[in-house]
Amino acid sequence: MTIILALLIGGAFGFALDRVGATNPNVIVGMLSLRTLHLMKTILLAIGTASVLMFVGQMAGLVEVGNMSVKAAYGGVFLGGILLGLGWAVSGFCPGTGLAAAATGRWDGLVFAGGGLAGAAAFMLTYPWFEGTFLMEEVAGGKATIGAVPGTDYPALIPSLPGDVIGIALGLVFIAVALALPDRLSGSRASAVPAE
């Protein structure tokens, strides 16, 4: 059964990634250079929608709280984020969108996936460098959420806050930011170049 769900949800995710333009490096670079924020608005709305639905579902008792999986916070999360950000801007792909792009026939997506396999292999071999260092020490409570989510053992960054209500509130903030964000933040189009 979980394999069928993997096929259905994974298939829907791949389809959606392509349909929102995330498989197109022009769209990713446009977003990261703050010139075309269409995809940023899409992502913010997606995070907000998913967050509101999940926490409302939990409060209504319709969504299994135990399905949540909160990742640990440690120094390597920030450093790894920086490395990923560099590669993301250079290539115009991230792991999911690079694979999806390769599947739509993009050769640069396929090469990105090859580089990704090499990078993952390099991490497998160099993991002992990081093990036991300060970079892997948990910070901000480790596997923490912002408020305390009822029914979970996750520590809360601010224990007095109800995690489900905060989750809904933050979700609504993400939706509001998606609505408020202009189509572009950086500069203006210097010359009227027809799009494609």
Added chain:
Amino acid sequence: MTLSWKTGGVLLGLVFFLAVALVKPIGVSTQFVIFDGILWNAVDTSIVVEAVTSKTGFSSPNAYLDKSGGSYAKAVANPVNYGFVFVVAILIGAAVSGWLRGSFREANRFMPQVWLANFGETPGLRFAAAFFGGFLVLYGARLAGGCTSGHMMSGIMQSAVSGYIFAAGAFLAAIPTAMLLYPREV
């Protein structure tokens, strides 16, 4: 072709919601390690071995595959698991979407317009950038314990502190890099 941000955002949000409602949050980058492990184990069968002493029943001489009671080693030994099939299904879903919009008939499928505008006709340089970028992205994702999907989307939707830390690092690096590398827009 591309969905409006409202339709696309709700569609993508529903997928992330369904994943956590039915199974668990979406993640992608771990499966690069699992695929590497499958290849490695195919040429050297001592990389993943059954071990009664480990929590999952599998262990590896590679410290990374062996961590968390050999959970990655177990996934390498049994690739028909949720996480790996999920990523294979991403490929199928994206291929269907691409086929429906004619992506396979496009003549230029390796040089984005924004690349042509800033670096010109240099296929070798584009492929080097894609490979080098992929290397950095997956090395960084594994150091961080997740990627744009697992940390940024799934993490932030669950109000995970780690998701915000990851997003801060990723955008702090990506925005100036993109602005410097691609001053000309398309």
